[in-house]
Amino acid sequence: MKAAVLVMRTAYGLTLAAALAAGPARADGALPACKPLRLVVPFPAGGPADLLARALGHAMQERHGMAVLVDNKPGANGNIGMDAVRRAAGDGCTLAVVPAGNLTINPTLMPALPYQVARDYRPVALLAGSPNVLAVHPAVKARSVAELVQLARRAGPPLGFASPGVGSGLHLAGVLFAQKAGVTLLHVPYKGTTQALNDVVGGQVPILFGTLPTLAPFLQSGALRALAVTQARRSPAAPQIPSLAEQGITGVEVSSWYALMAPAGTPAPVVDALSREVRAVLALPSVREALQHQGMEPADEADGAPRALDARIRAETAAWAALIRKHGIQAE
Template sequence: MKNMLVHRRHCLHGLAAAALAAAGLPSAQAQDRITRIVVAFPPGGPVDFVARAIAEQLGKEIGHQVIVENKAGANGGIAAEYVSRSAPDAQTLWLTSVGAVAINPSLYEKLMYDPAKDLAPISLVVRNVEVLVVGANAPYNTGAEFVAAAKKSKQPLTLASSGTGSVPHLAMELLSDAAKTPLLHVPYKGAAPAITDVLAGHVDGFFGDIPGLLPFITSRKLKPIGIAASKRHPLLPEVKTFLEMGIPGVDSDNWYALFAAKGTPAGVADAMNQALRRTLANEGVKSRLMASGAEPAPSSPAELSALLARDSAKWSAVVRAKKIKPD
């Protein structure tokens, strides 16, 4: 009799929790949980910024606290491995840029993780298209003028990057192919020193994420001359895309997306996906991201999976064709 009462109590508790969840209200059990957004970079960077911009509101949407954990190192491998070995319940999420999931597998012979086998897609979060910038006093005002100058120059014009195999580097390779003219790659250890040398006039230009370059553009320290996307950016409406300038094929998006451990049930992944959609639709979150230059862009798990497959194929083709090897 006692066992029957205990069983009945557990059943009622489960039904009550399910009813609360169906009504969109967090149960006491849910409120005791913590969801972690793992970032593979130190605090203060652009991925960390996006994680912290969404964490509080995402916590409100799922009914319990969301915290950000920084696990830098091994080109994203430490964060990826940590998430892939976590419980498949979407309580541990990896917010990653495109490089760690779509470029690293073709760039490095050995990785600590396999994006396709070890991770479950949740949603695309933001898009960060690349913009080509030059010094404020540079003699070219558009990407077309830059290309024309490159073709006339006896020595290849130089483009800085945040590292060999990075999105800025590969964007430069796309431009070189599209313009049918050589450009000299100058790799740096991160975007900051690359930008510094563009400001000083030591290199001719730099492809970078709009959020990271926006302060230099608005202060007129750097001049934006071309958007590497299919459409113009809302914060830089006067800057044409390379496609508009008659230079097709220069399309580079350093998107950020959320992944969970492989084996996360579809229903759990979908619930987190819907919570993220509501988070990105929140006016405070949306305006904060947009003001930084990042464009909120939620997707379904299936859409993210398809995007990852397309970009993996795209970037691996560039890495192979150019015989790019990590430093």
């Protein structure tokens, strides 16, 4: 694992903040005059969504002189923070920095949610994504996906794979992989990534689907072995890890990505102005490099636009709904 991928999150926050500050200042009269701009993160501080929010907030403070407040509102699998943004004024001054699962998985997994994504929010910008990695404990006698598939087919009881919880994107990645590979795997859910990771590293569970930033130190130390990224092509953040597609498993495009969302009543010109600003920041070479050091890939210009983000949310919601219903997955 290249050292560039292995930058710790604490260092990443400082590096990315400095990179953002280095961007040239520019005025944009269409941006909302917020006092302050409030970026709601529906999870605790320290995670990827929180780091992205703080990086964006720092950039806007440096570039435009506006006050920015990062407001962590964890709880209920992110739904408390999402509901707070739903109820906020649609003036562009309250936005959500949110993982994909809250937009594309939870609406099917949790039908009693207080919000509907299409009705209650407006997509602003795709921020960044992180490839998911199929990894195994070093004792597993598989050094490729083909060897893992053969091992799974020969096994008596199904091989287990750990995830941070039922219905999480990493759980669904494992379900989709097993379906496409034609094997049976036993899902072993945990109440969070740390617990799942500890048991795989400890040898209690052989297989893990995890995000690259989380797994990178364990891959470097040899505590885990990466077999593939769960996408069609290799990730620039870890080009040495082959993709599932190049190893013969197609149709598994599962990454962890993060979006900026506004309340439904936010005017289109304000959404467009915010989107342009965010995409300009993410296009800075220094910012792209800092994100890639953390194992994240900044969104491209076209992919990050509101209309493209809306299309992605709708497509992935439909795909996950079909998988969830087919396998009878229910939230705990």
